[in-house]
Amino acid sequence: MPPSQTNYAPSLDKLIKSLKSQPYEASIEALIFLLKRRQVKGDDCAVATAHILLQVVARSKWHDVDQLLGRVQSVGSRLARAAPHEPVIGNIVRRVLGLIRDEASEDRNNADDLGSDSASDIQSLAPTNPPPQRPAPTPVLMRSNTAAPVGLQVSKSMFNILSAATNADTPMTGASTPLSQAQPASVHALRTEVINGIEEIMDEIQQADDQIASFADIQIHPGEYVLAYQPTKTVERFLIKAATRRRFTVFIASIDPIEAGTGEKPYAALRKKLNSHGVTTINLASNGLMAYIPRVNKVIFGAKVIYQNGGLLVDSGACIAAQAAREFLKPVIVLGAIYKFCPEDPSDEAVIGELGNPSSFVSYADGPEVEALDIENTVADYIPPSLVEMYITNLGPQTRHHLASILADHYKVEDIGYSLHDGEV
Amino acid sequence: MLRRIPLPPFSLRTFYRLIHYHHIMATDEETKPSAATQGLPVHTKAQNEDFNIVATYRSLLSSDREITMPIAAIESLIEFLSITPYVTSMELVEKVKHQKALLLASAPNPLPILAGADLFEQFLLRSLRPPPAASSSSNLTEPMSFDQTREHLVANKQLFAQRAQAARDNIAIWGARYVSDEKVVLTAGGSRTVTKILLRAATDQSKHFKVIYILEPGNTRSQAAVDELRQAGLEVETIVPNKVAYVLANQKKINLVLVGTEAIMQNGGIISGMGTAQLAALVRAIPGGMKRFYVAAETHKIVRKTPIAYPIVAKMGVRQRDITRFENLGVDLDNEQVKEQLLRESDEVDYTDPELIDGIITEQGVKMTWQIWELVDDYI
Numbered sequence: 147m148p149p150s151q152t153n154y155a156p157s158l159d160k161l162i163k164s165l166k167s168q169p170y171e172a173s174i175e176a177l178i179f180l181l182k183r184r185q186v187k188g189d190d191c192a193v194a195t196a197h198i199l200l201q202v203v204a205r206s207k208w209h210d211v212d213q214l215l216g217r218v219q220s221v222g223s224r225l226a227r228a229a230p231h232e233p234v235i236g237n238i239v240r241r242v243l244g245l246i247r248d249e250a251s252e253d254r255n256n257a258d259d260l261g262s263d264s265a266s267d268i269q270s271l272a273p274t275n276p277p278p279q280r281p282a283p284t285p286v287l288m289r290s291n292t293a294a295p296v297g298l299q300v301s302k303s304m305f306n307i308l309s310a311a312t313n314a315d316t317p318m319t320g321a322s323t324p325l326s327q328a329q330p331a332s333v334h335a336l337r338t339e340v341i342n343g344i345e346e347i348m349d350e351i352q353q354a355d356d357q358i359a360s361f362a363d364i365q366i367h368p369g370e371y372v373l374a375y376q377p378t379k380t381v382e383r384f385l386i387k388a389a390t391r392r393r394f395t396v397f398i399a400s401i402d403p404i405e406a407g408t409g410e411k412p413y414a415a416l417r418k419k420l421n422s423h424g425v426t427t428i429n430l431a432s433n434g435l436m437a438y439i440p441r442v443n444k445v446i447f448g449a450k451v452i453y454q455n456g457g458l459l460v461d462s463g464a465c466i467a468a469q470a471a472r473e474f475l476k477p478v479i480v481l482g483a484i485y486k487f488c489p490e491d492p493s494d495e496a497v498i499g500e501l502g503n504p505s506s507f508v509s510y511a512d513g514p515e516v517e518a519l520d521i522e523n524t525v526a527d528y529i530p531p532s533l534v535e536m537y538i539t540n541l542g543p544q545t546r547h548h549l550a551s552i553l554a555d556h557y558k559v560e561d562i563g564y565s566l567h568d569g570e571v
Numbered sequence: 572m573l574r575r576i577p578l579p580p581f582s583l584r585t586f587y588r589l590i591h592y593h594h595i596m597a598t599d600e601e602t603k604p605s606a607a608t609q610g611l612p613v614h615t616k617a618q619n620e621d622f623n624i625v626a627t628y629r630s631l632l633s634s635d636r637e638i639t640m641p642i643a644a645i646e647s648l649i650e651f652l653s654i655t656p657y658v659t660s661m662e663l664v665e666k667v668k669h670q671k672a673l674l675l676a677s678a679p680n681p682l683p684i685l686a687g688a689d690l691f692e693q694f695l696l697r698s699l700r701p702p703p704a705a706s707s708s709s710n711l712t713e714p715m716s717f718d719q720t721r722e723h724l725v726a727n728k729q730l731f732a733q734r735a736q737a738a739r740d741n742i743a744i745w746g747a748r749y750v751s752d753e754k755v756v757l758t759a760g761g762s763r764t765v766t767k768i769l770l771r772a773a774t775d776q777s778k779h780f781k782v783i784y785i786l787e788p789g790n791t792r793s794q795a796a797v798d799e800l801r802q803a804g805l806e807v808e809t810i811v812p813n814k815v816a817y818v819l820a821n822q823k824k825i826n827l828v829l830v831g832t833e834a835i836m837q838n839g840g841i842i843s844g845m846g847t848a849q850l851a852a853l854v855r856a857i858p859g860g861m862k863r864f865y866v867a868a869e870t871h872k873i874v875r876k877t878p879i880a881y882p883i884v885a886k887m888g889v890r891q892r893d894i895t896r897f898e899n900l901g902v903d904l905d906n907e908q909v910k911e912q913l914l915r916e917s918d919e920v921d922y923t924d925p926e927l928i929d930g931i932i933t934e935q936g937v938k939m940t941w942q943i944w945e946l947v948d949d950y951i
Contacts, residue, residue, distance in 0.1 A: 308645070308694045308724070308731060455930065455939055491930060491937065494751050494826055497861045550942045562936060 158186050162197055170201040174221060181229040188232075188450065189379070192351050192485055195225055195238040200344045203242075203337060211250040211336070218242055231500050231526065233451045233459075233488045237557075238347065241485065244558040245343040249336055347485070350540070354483030355383045357540035362388035365479060365538065370443040373397040375432070375460075375467040378448030380481045382416050384538075385446075389423035396420060397438055399430040401463060432463045436470050445471040447529075449482035449537075453492045454553060456531030456546035458482070462499070465527040468534070477535035484539050489553045489562040492528060500526040622654055624670045625677040628684075635732075637763065640833070641687025641871045642735045644674060646728060648691050653725045660699060660717045667692060679890040679914040682834035682842055686874045695720060738869045738934035739764055743771035746829070746867050746932045752778045755824040759785035759812075760844045761792030762831020764867040768932070769829075770803050781806045783822070785815060785850070790917060812846055819857045828854050828864045837877045837947050839925035839940025841866055842884060844918075851927035863929040870933045875947055883922040891919045 157180060165173050177194055180186040186194050202221050208214040222239030229235060358380055366372060366388040374381050374396055385396055398413050417427045430438060445467055449458040458480060471478050502525035508515050537544045544552065553562075627647040631638060638646075651670050655663065671688040675681040698720040715723060746768035750756055758765050772778055782800060786793045786809040800807045810818055819825060828850065832843035841847065843866075854864045880886045891914040914920070925940035932938075938946070 308690065454937070491749070491863075494754070494861065547941045550939060550945070559936060 158190055158194060161194070165197060165201055170198070170205045173201055174198055174224065178224060178228040181225065181232070181235075184229075187229075189234075189351070191229065191232045192234045192238050193348065195222075195235045196242075196344055196348045196351065198225065199239065199242045200341060200348075203246075203340050203344065209333065211246065214246055214336075214340075215243060218246065230495070233453075233490070233496075234486055236490075237451075237485055237488055240489065240557050240561040241347055242340075242344060243561045244556070245347070246336075246340055247558055247560075249339040249343065252339075351483070351485055354485065354540040355380045358481050358483065358538055359383045359387035361538050361543060363391040365444075365543070366392050366394055367443075368392050368394060370394045371397065371441050373399060373430075373435070373438065373442040373445045373467065373471075375399045375435075375445065375447055375464045376401070377413060377416060377446075378461075378481075380448040380483070381446055382413075384481055385416070385425075386419050386423070389420050389425040393424060395426045395428065397428050397430050397442060399432050399435050399463075399467065401432050432466065435467055439467075439470045439474045439476060442471070442474075442476055445476055445478045447478070447480050449480050449486055450526065452480070452482045452487050452537065452549070453496075454489055454549065455491055456534060456537075456549055457492050457497075458529050458534065459492075459496060460527050460529055462502075462524040462527045465529050465533075468529050472533050478529075478533055480534050480537045482537060482539060484541060484552065484556060487539075487549065487552055487556070489557045496526075497528045499524040499528060622651060624648070624651055624674050627651075628674055628677070637736065638732060639735060639869070639872070640683035641690070641869075642732055644684040644687035645691045645731060645871075647674065648688060649724050649728045649731075652721060653728075663721070664692075664695060664699070667695060675888075679912065680833065680918065680920060681888050682874050682876075682920075683872065685876075685888075686834055686872050689875055690871055691724075695724075735869060735871065738871075739767055741934035742867050742869065742932055743767040745934075745937055746865070747772035747775065749827055749829075749863070749865060749932070749937075750778060750780050751826060752780065753824070754826045755781045755783055755822055757783045757785070757815075757818070757825050757828045757850075758830060759793070759846060759850060760830055761790065761794075761796040762867065763796070764831045764869070765829050766796045766799055768867055769800055769805065773803055773805055781808070781824075783807075783818060783825070784809045785812055785846070786810070787812055787846075812849075815850060816853050816857060819853055819862070820859070823860050825862055826860065828862060830864075830866055832866050832868045832872065833920060835866070835868055835873045835931060835943060836887075836922075837873070837875055837944055839928065839931065839943045840878060841868070841923045841928065841931075842874075842878075842887065842889070842920050843923060845921050848921040848923040848927075851923045855927050864927060865930050865932055865937075866923075866928055867932045870935060870946055873943060873947060878922060884920055887922075889920055890914060892916075 161173065161176050161180065164176075177186065177198055180194075181191070199218060199221065202217055203214065206217050208217055218239065222236070222242075226232075226235045226239065362384045366385075370392075372385070372394055374385060377385065377398060388394070398417070400413065413429075417429075420427050447458075447460050447464050447468070449460055452458045468478050502523045504521040504523040507523060508519065508521050510516055531546055534546065537546070537549070539552070541552070624647050627650050628643055631643040631646055632640065648667060648670060651667070652663075655666060658666070671692060674684055674688060678684055695717075698715050698717045742764055746764075750769065750772035756769065758769070769782060772780065782805055784793065784797050784800070784807055786797060788811065797807055797809055830843060830847055830850065832841040832847070834842045836842060851864050854862050874887075876887060878887055884891065890912055928940050930937045930939055931943065935946075
């Protein structure tokens with residue numbers, strides 16, 4: 147494992163350990179701090195967000211579903227704004243919001259003896275008959291400010307223009323329609339349900355890599371040459387799993403062939419493991435990558451996030467590999483767990499790419515260079531959807547055209563509309 | 572149309588014949604059932620002889636600038652429902668089909684009408700179907716019976732127009748997010764939806780953007796849209812269509828190209844004002860920067876047809892000057908009879924391939940082009 151990861155790992159672990167002992171507000175602040183310093187990044191963001199939201203649900207005071215949704219939304223947007231470069235946070239928040247909506251509607255249905263399984267449409271959430279009049283819930287900050295996107299009329303049917311459903315009559319004020327006024331007795335039940343649900347999401351995040359790896363031997367065939375560009379943990383596990391069944395050759399491409407400081411070759415641990423299974427590994431410097439592409443059978447990346455349109459964010463340099471693969475008509479396979487699928491289109495900032503610290507390329511000791519050159523070091527790349535052949539998720543391989551149904555299965559339309567970044571408090 | 576007609580010296584008469592032929596092709600499917608009804612020994616025409624659906628449709632369109640063509644079609648069909656005396660459900664469906672065919676035949680570009688009328692017809696037909704089993708038990712809306720559906724439609728005529736209006740407001744909310752700070756939006760065609768999006772984006776204090784409007788001289792719709800935007804305080808620059816490539820290549824701040832459309836096809840392609848396809852192709856072809864081509868349209872503009880054969884627009888039933896086959900050489904286009912049959916030049920449409928479209932902003936969220944069939948699937 148590269149040393150950079152061991153540096154921040156303790157602080158996230160420490161945070162998770164201290165969750166129970168300190169007020170949840172302090173944990174949120176601590177996580178925001180970590181996110182801003184980028185001491186928590188990548189997949190850990192998802193885990194951390196789930197942990198924090200769990201605390202919010204378990205320990206904050208709320209009396210009905212609307213309040214809970216508002217609380218989760220406001221905490222979620224604080225986290226998301228702390229790390230705008232990590233859309234995964236938003237995904238987890240949306241998942242939790244969807245979860246709460248599901249549980250709430252189930253609750254209501256049970257109460258009304260409608261008895262139904264997963265009511266996945268917002269129409270089912272709208273009360274059939276007006277709920278008993280009671281003082282309106284105190285408007286939560288986030289909601290009142292971003293009322294418009296929350297209040298979007300949502301229906302999955304083209305018929306909604308003709309339908310008799312009443313919720314479409316006043317689409318713009320939908321935000322103020324109380325979802326369901328949970329009775330005090332059911333608040334406790336709802337809390338337990340939601341906590342269980344969040345724990346399931348956490349399990350899912352944990353198991354995702356293994357599940358993705360289980361598709362490895364279908365995708366990698368004996369005798370193939372596979373190019374892995376800066377393999378992430380997901381890709382490493384995928385390759386190792388494949389190595390247990392198959393004999394193939396892995397090209398590992400990375401920016402610097404010798405890692406600074408240690409003098410060790412990068413991904414030494416991965417190479418050792420692969421070699422022990424009899425898989426040949428070859429290290430490439432990324433600038434020489436093009437020369438090997440004709441030899442390669444497929445290119446594998448781990449995605450940081452996969453957008454609605456099929457585009458994805460990856461570590462910098464991967465786009466070159468993807469484009470090279472395109473030129474030589476080699477398939478590009480992207481590994482990404484379901485929770486990395488973001489129901490948005492990439493923002494302009496994401497597409498342009500994110501700039502990082504260039505000090506590893508030019509040393510401050512080198513005065514003239516520092517003075518004369520503008521050095522930009524992109525740390526994230528956007529790969530347009532046209533370059534990607536296939537996405538392997540923990541639910542199996544998918545093509546671009548089925549991403550929409552995955553998104554529809556995992557997020558509620560009203561939460562997609564809720565924008566985490568626009569929601570300034 | 573499939574067989575190759577040997578083309579003798581081109582006369583005005585052949586041209587009329589061709590137009591007539593097109594005309595039949597467009598409405599063939601719909602007229603058949605109504606012909607069957609006329610054969611039946613029922614009192615078909617008697618009651619509503621004086622009702623003219625085409626006139627109703629046109630007066631609806633001209634009375635309200637905000638109303639879209641599909642909605643006008645739906646409203647005029649509802650009008651027809653309300654004056655039709657009570658008959659059996661099947662007979663009513665046949666009558667509606669007949670009116671729909673009349674309406675389709677009246678317009679040189681039947682696609683928007685088809686979108687609305689199809690939606691209406693499917694909604695009516697759905698109530699005739701036996702309710703689906705357990706799966707829909709959780710739905711709030713119990714499947715209505717045919718009579719209920721009919722009453723509901725007639726009683727809520729006003730509501731649908733309002734909903735369509737609300738749909739446009741929703742599109743504005745979704746679409747405004749794609750307008751970014753310090754960037755330039757390129758747009759064309761005078762779409763009311765696009766105008767709404769831009770106006771809504773302008774209300775956001777954190778966004779300062781400019782608009783370049785492609786405006787062909789004499790296009791009143793575009794001019795009206797430009798005036799509206801300017802009145803709202805937006806900085807709008809207008810260019811003539813010849814400058815599009817130049818502007819796209821040189822104005823690097825353009826990151827969004829936004830157009831409206833008349834009809835969305837089932838495959839996600841759009842049939843929209845002439846020049847849209849050209850614009851989309853240029854956006855894709857001109858390198859540099861990250862430009863996205865988005866279409867703003869309500870879901871009721873989706874037409875249940877898949878364009879496959881060329882010339883696409885003509886095969887979809889739109890009657891306009893089809894220069895691809897040189898059929899118009901020697902035809903007097905100022906002739907009144909020809910004019911009536913063909914689309915006016917300012918209303919001509921073209922087809923934009925889904926490959927060129929980055930997304931379709933609907934009131935139900937931003938859809939990728941390949942998601943359109945899912946929406947259609949739902950309503951069949």
